[in-house]
Amino acid sequence: MRPLANGATMRPSILVTGGAGYVGSHTVIALLEREGEYSNYDIVVVDNLVNAYSRAPNEKKPESIRVIEELTNKTIHFYPLDIRDAEGLSIVFENHSIDCVIHFAALKAVGESVEKPLEYYQANITGTCTLFEVMRKYGVYKLVYSSSCTVYGEPERLPLDEGHPTGRTLTSPYGRSKYFCEEIMKDLCTSDKKWMVISLRYFNPVGAHRSGRIGEDPSGIPNNLMPFIAQVAVGRLSELKVFGNDYNTVDGTGVRDYIHVEDLAEGHVKAIKLFQQPGFNGFHAVNLGTGTGYSVLQMIAAFEAASGRKIPYKIVGRRSGDIAANYADVSLSHRMLGWRATRTLDDMCADTWRWQSSNPNGFKKV
Numbered sequence: 001m002r003p004l005a006n007g008a009t010m011r012p013s014i015l016v017t018g019g020a021g022y023v024g025s026h027t028v029i030a031l032l033e034r035e036g037e038y039s040n041y042d043i044v045v046v047d048n049l050v051n052a053y054s055r056a057p058n059e060k061k062p063e064s065i066r067v068i069e070e071l072t073n074k075t076i077h078f079y080p081l082d083i084r085d086a087e088g089l090s091i092v093f094e095n096h097s098i099d100c101v102i103h104f105a106a107l108k109a110v111g112e113s114v115e116k117p118l119e120y121y122q123a124n125i126t127g128t129c130t131l132f133e134v135m136r137k138y139g140v141y142k143l144v145y146s147s148s149c150t151v152y153g154e155p156e157r158l159p160l161d162e163g164h165p166t167g168r169t170l171t172s173p174y175g176r177s178k179y180f181c182e183e184i185m186k187d188l189c190t191s192d193k194k195w196m197v198i199s200l201r202y203f204n205p206v207g208a209h210r211s212g213r214i215g216e217d218p219s220g221i222p223n224n225l226m227p228f229i230a231q232v233a234v235g236r237l238s239e240l241k242v243f244g245n246d247y248n249t250v251d252g253t254g255v256r257d258y259i260h261v262e263d264l265a266e267g268h269v270k271a272i273k274l275f276q277q278p279g280f281n282g283f284h285a286v287n288l289g290t291g292t293g294y295s296v297l298q299m300i301a302a303f304e305a306a307s308g309r310k311i312p313y314k315i316v317g318r319r320s321g322d323i324a325a326n327y328a329d330v331s332l333s334h335r336m337l338g339w340r341a342t343r344t345l346d347d348m349c350a351d352t353w354r355w356q357s358s359n360p361n362g363f364k365k366v
């Protein structure tokens with residue numbers, strides 16, 4: 001705890017950047033639900049709301065954060081702030097005794113990144129460097145970073161283990177921004193042994209909190225399969241396009257390693273525990289997936305079973321940059337974090353459907 005001038009102390013805090021977004025909000029609730037473990041920590045969220053919904057301009061907190069406070073009966077410190085704003089971030093570090101940072105804030109739409117590379121590099125790389133500078137200024141060296149299996153590019157072997165080459169066949173500025181940030185973090189760790197960095201390489205997060213009160217709420221047409229299927233099921237979209245059925249996979253459609261967002265969130269809770277291990281330091285990349293791949297047609301069938309709704313779909317041509325299959329080697333996450341995904345594909349579909357059917361317009365009520 002940091003001592004204050006009047007002799008009192010500030011509670012230790014976990015700073016969550018992008019904590020109002022999909023994975024961030026589920027991680028915040030996972031931290032708050034850990035009775036005992038993090039109950040003496042404050043949770044501080046910084047988010048510029050570029051992809052999070054706030055009910056009204058004068059509403060102090062975005063909807064996801066407001067709902068989490070309601071569900072947990074706990075208070076979250078929220079700052080509507082861009083991570084590129086070094087002065088604003090410094091105020092956050094002055095106001096709280098930040099112990100570690102979980103860094104989600106980023107732009108994440110792969111297609112959009114091809115059209116707007118500068119915006120993506122600005123937000124994802126400049127923003128991340130600004131955050132690191134402020135962390136260093138305040139002597140905070142513990143970081144969990146949201147990386148992606150995208151850094152592996154076209155798989156040279158499956159399952160994808162952390163030793164697989166990264167950065168070789170990346171097709172989008174988004175993917176490159178995640179890869180570049182990992183390289184920057186490695187350089188930081190080489191330059192100063194105080195840094196402790198865990199880069200979690202997510203496979204395909206899906207699902208929603210079991211309450212059905214928070215979930216993925218993409219603005220505009222969803223880029224990812226599961227929210228697209230869910231919006232078709234609820235009647236917001238008429239039909240799903242399946243990009244290619246001539247891949248060398250179980251049924252010709254693309255195969256991905258889908259992971260329940262609550263499992264993913266728990267991976268972060270496990271990761272920050274490593275910071276307490278004596279002698280822990282340096283850069284560590286760890287996959288978070290289930291180790292099992294499902295095809296697009298298998299996902300559609302599972303969602304139809306969970307929702308009782310028919311999902312109309314049309315097979316169209318392959319999408320450029322898409323790969324046939326990827327799934328994770330998850331042995332390092334078992335060994336290092338003591339973590340494994342426990343939720344099934346049925347859980348992923350049932351929880352997505354609970355969220356989508358009770359919130360057809362996401363956090364917007366109309």
Ligand SMILES: NC(=O)c1ccc[n+]([C@@H]2O[C@H](COP(=O)([O-])OP(=O)(O)OC[C@H]3O[C@@H](n4cnc5c(N)ncnc54)[C@H](O)[C@@H]3O)[C@@H](O)[C@H]2O)c1
Nearest residue numbers: 018021022023047048049050051052082083105106146148
């Ligand atoms: N969801 C996925 O499929 C997936 C897969 C792999 C990696 N990731 C990574 O996980 C992280 C979280 O993803 P998500 O799905 O929750 O996305 P999201 O868009 O739901 O959440 C990101 C949050 O960050 C905020 N944000 C964006 N730029 C910011 C900035 N400059 N300053 C402050 N806040 C900013 C957004 O408003 C949003 O609330 C991202 O870094 C993403 O690249 C996501």
